[in-house]
Amino acid sequence: MLNQYKVAIYYTPMSFPLNFTCHTWVEISHNEQTDRYDLWAYHGVQHGDMSKNYIYRNIFPQHLGTTFSPLANPRSRTGRQVGKIFQSISGDETSVAAELYLAISKNAFDYPFDKKYNLVFGPTCNTFTQWVINLVPDAKLRLPWNAWGKGSRVSSGQEKTPSN
Numbered sequence: 001m002l003n004q005y006k007v008a009i010y011y012t013p014m015s016f017p018l019n020f021t022c023h024t025w026v027e028i029s030h031n032e033q034t035d036r037y038d039l040w041a042y043h044g045v046q047h048g049d050m051s052k053n054y055i056y057r058n059i060f061p062q063h064l065g066t067t068f069s070p071l072a073n074p075r076s077r078t079g080r081q082v083g084k085i086f087q088s089i090s091g092d093e094t095s096v097a098a099e100l101y102l103a104i105s106k107n108a109f110d111y112p113f114d115k116k117y118n119l120v121f122g123p124t125c126n127t128f129t130q131w132v133i134n135l136v137p138d139a140k141l142r143l144p145w146n147a148w149g150k151g152s153r154v155s156s157g158q159e160k161t162p163s164n
């Protein structure tokens with residue numbers, strides 16, 4: 001069926017010993033095209049088709065998350081866990097899914113903390129994922145309970161707002 005949109009939140013446990021929390025990202029699809037948006041704690045990895053500081057589009061193949069070992073090479077695509085869908089929405093061009101798809105594809109790189117990452121105090125990858133799904137509150141998507149940093153309130157003094 002044409003003009004189908006889907007927004008899915010994926011997660012994998014963080015590497016040992018932090019595997020009590022998770023890494024989240026969002027994958028957005030329109031018909032046969034899927035793009036993945038997430039924030040990684042390392043800067044300058046040349047995977048994917050677009051990046052800005054810690055934000056990446058398509059850094060790894062769809063559904064691949066963190067490694068099991070914290071000693072793994074962060075640039076490697078091998079040895080990664082397969083992500084699970086936590087929540088998703090879908091619909092046609094008049095749906096909330098289409099609205100969120102368009103908002104993410106247009107505004108993901110406007111994330112206000114694209115140059116900042118702090119595993120303990122935030123912002124984290126989960127802060128980013130929460131920010132992009134909040135672009136359309138009517139989507140009513142949420143992150144797993146153990147998405148450490150999803151509620152981070154970080155004052156940067158240079159807040160950005162999404163493009164219109």
